[in-house]
Amino acid sequence: MATVPFFDGHNDFLLRLLREPERRETLWLEQGLEGHLDLPRMREAGFAGGFFAIYIPSPEEDGAPDYQAMMDAPPYDLPLPPQMTAAETQATALAMAGQLMWMERASAGALKICCTTADLRACIKTGTIAAIMHMEGAEAIGPDLDALYAFHAMGLRSLGPVWSRPTVFGHGVPFRFPGDPDTGSGLTDAGKNLVRVCNELRIMIDLSHLNEKGFDDVASLSDAPLVATHSNAHAVTSSTRNLTDRQLAMIRESGGMVGLNYATVFLRDDGRKSTDCGWDPVMRHLDHLVEKLGEDHVGFGSDFDGAELPDVIGDVTGVQALIDQMRERQYGEELIEKIARNNWVSLLERTWGG
Known part of the structure; x- marks a missing residue:
């Protein structure tokens, strides 16, 4: 079968560049065996x-204890790191935004940062990789929100108010298994104002990592579709990071969407990090998301370069094998195209406007 171009809800490639800036040309421009992404593998894999x-x-x-080992021996409940301030984080966030801009320039036209749906559709038409600047945890945005306008001018079009540690805006879920996302209080007053301003600027709000009360606060305040870029189903794996059926229903009713997260700790029903889990947990989550959300509200949200993936996926080049699994399970080609790419494009049109 021909390669199906796909759109992905989340990656942490910029973190790799942050940690090894002296190797950034090698990490980005040369095909390698380390990590999950680089430009040659993305183009080979159909990463749209x-x-x-x-x-x-x-x-x-x-x-500190070995948190990675703890996550392979459930049950676990990892302590959250302390809150960080804008003064502590803003320079790093600016550097990472600059890294994405450098990637665009260094790619010689192979990648473009997209700020509008017109940009996005043009990239898909021409086979250019469409990059959306996202912020996972809004620590670099102070409570006065001045920095939000600056990052928006740089191209920021998607933001999660929290990673897992708390911010001035709200509270994330801890890494806990078993557990559920009802883990604390909701958005702060600053967080509620953040939602309002993101709506004004048409910055997509990402609910991944946000606890249940914060999720409900966003749902009550936002005029945009509810989106979790890289999350799975709590009914299949009882991790605090996964979404309950009630939350999935709210996302569906809002016209939003969820990106399937490939991280093994959020896929396996035993909550372990081990990567030798095969296709079954991946497909059980995907089947459940499609059942609860409907065909128009599910996509991919890999967590490339930010998590341990099943061996059967491995890296970005394994996504076509996932698509083959969808075919084996009688997902028709129209549904595959929706999940692989079209649902994300439609969601961004609903969020950003035409």
Whole structure:
């Protein structure tokens, strides 16, 4: 079968560049075996576009436990890092925005940062990779929101108020298994104002990582479709990071969407990080999302370069194998095209406007 171009809801490639700036040309422009993404593999795989996350890692703590090992031996409940301020994070966020701009220039026309649906459709028509600047955790936006306007001018079109640690805007879910997303209080007054201004600027609000009360606050305030760019189904895997059927119903009713997250800890019914899980958990989540959300509200949201993936996917070049699995399970070609790409394009048209 021909390669199906696909759009992806979340990746952390900018974090790789942040950690190894001296190797950025190699990491971006040369095909490699490390990580999940680089330009040659993306083009080979049919990567039509996606959300590129600005994410600020927490400072490493001396004597901290091995969190990765804990996540492979459930049950677990990892402590959240402390809140970080705009003063601590803004320079890093600016650097990561600059990295995405450098990627556009270095790609010699192979990638373009998209700020409008016209940009997005033009990229898909020409085979140019459509990059959307996203912020995962709004620490770099102070409570006065002045920086939001600056990042919007740089191309920011999608924002999650929190990663998992708290921000001045709200509270994220901890990494806990088993657990549910009802883990604390909702949005702060600053968070509610953030939602209003994002609506004014047509910045998409990402509900991934936000706790249940914060989710409900966004739903009550926002005039845009509800979106979780990289989340799975709590009914299949009882992780705090996954969405309950009630939340999925709210997303569907709003005309929103969910991107299937490939991270094994959110796929496996035992909550483990181990990657030898095969296709079954991936497809059980995808089937459940389609059942609860409908065919027009599900897409891909890989978490490339930010998580451990099933061995059967491996990296970006494994997405076509996922599409083959969809065919084996009697997903028709029209539905495959919707999930792979068209639903994301339609969602962004509803969110950004024409």
